[in-house]
Amino acid sequence: MWKRATATLKSSLSLHITKEASKHNAFHSHRFISGSPLHFQEMDGICPKHVDSVITFVLGGPGSGKGTQCARIVETFGFKHLSAGDLLRKEVESASEYGTMILDTIREGRIVPSAVTVKLILREMESSDNHKFLIDGFPRSEENRIAFERITGSEPDFVLFFDCPEEEMVKRVLSRNQGRIDDNIDTIKKRLKVFEALNLPVVDHYERRGKLHRINAVGTEDEIFEQVRPVFAACELTAA
Ligand SMILES: Nc1ncnc2c1ncn2[C@@H]1O[C@H](COP(=O)(O)OP(=O)(O)O)[C@@H](O)[C@H]1O
Numbered sequence: 508m509w510k511r512a513t514a515t516l517k518s519s520l521s522l523h524i525t526k527e528a529s530k531h532n533a534f535h536s537h538r539f540i541s542g543s544p545l546h547f548q549e550m551d552g553i554c555p556k557h558v559d560s561v562i563t564f565v566l567g568g569p570g571s572g573k574g575t576q577c578a579r580i581v582e583t584f585g586f587k588h589l590s591a592g593d594l595l596r597k598e599v600e601s602a603s604e605y606g607t608m609i610l611d612t613i614r615e616g617r618i619v620p621s622a623v624t625v626k627l628i629l630r631e632m633e634s635s636d637n638h639k640f641l642i643d644g645f646p647r648s649e650e651n652r653i654a655f656e657r658i659t660g661s662e663p664d665f666v667l668f669f670d671c672p673e674e675e676m677v678k679r680v681l682s683r684n685q686g687r688i689d690d691n692i693d694t695i696k697k698r699l700k701v702f703e704a705l706n707l708p709v710v711d712h713y714e715r716r717g718k719l720h721r722i723n724a725v726g727t728e729d730e731i732f733e734q735v736r737p738v739f740a741a742c743e744l745t746a747a
């Protein structure tokens with residue numbers, strides 16, 4: 508399964524976001540799906556580096572342990588980890604024209620428009636020589652999913668979902684201690700609502716597609732990794 512054709516992965520360099528994208532938040536606007544007003548300008552063409560790429564999406568609520576387990580997967584299986592949240596936070600720090608919009612959106616616990624997030628992800632993929640990608644915290648909505656699949660012309664090879672009870676997620680986020688503006692009880696409550704409304708439909712979608720690996724996210728980090736490991740080990744065997 509390592510070998511797959513993402514032959515239609517298009518160059519992020521050909522993506523442009525209009526200012527309109529920054530005005531519309533995905534939570535309020537699904538116009539991208541119906542009429543594509545976010546104005547991606549896509550040129551035909553393949554990014555040759557990614558013809559054989561493996562793409563794994565890592566889903567789960569805030570604090571479910573996605574980042575923690577991704578670090579273990581990177582260490583054990585050599586994937587390139589792309590955290591959508593980290594990329595967005597880096598964009599805020601880089602004085603990007605979208606910085607204020609991204610920061611406000613994160614502070615309010617909403618979802619940044621796909622035009623911005625997909626562009627950041629593709630830019631990172633193209634600058635990497637790795638061919639195995641863990642895309643963490645994405646897609647967070649059907650709008651994210653549809654935008655990614657439409658732009659790249661590809662689906663993930665498989666999807667991990669860290670299934671964690673809400674009270675455990677709240678406890679973990681409140682003790683995360685990374686100085687994040689969204690790790691406070693008010694924003695967490697909003698993020699959990701957004702997660703249920705927008706992310707769970709994505710989980711259901713991949714379950715129906717037979718691509719979902721549901722991981723019980725309660726337990727020690729080691730115990731959880733012992734559920735994760737066989738998913739990746741099986742794929743390595745298939746590729747051998
Ligand atoms: N299995 C676990 N049990 C308890 N705490 C955990 C576990 N996995 C991660 N954590 C802690 O919970 C917090 C959130 O984990 P993180 O990996 O950042 O989650 P996510 O990326 O899903 O938001 C971090 O402080 C992390 O150290």
Ligand SMILES: Nc1ccn([C@H]2C[C@H](O)[C@@H](COP(=O)(O)OP(=O)(O)O)O2)c(=O)n1
Nearest residue numbers: 568569570591592593617618619644645647
């Ligand atoms: N696909 C994404 C991923 C994250 N974001 C925004 C909204 C999220 O609440 C924040 C933080 O995301 P991040 O994945 O770092 O958060 P958690 O690790 O799940 O707590 O970033 C987004 O708008 N779209």
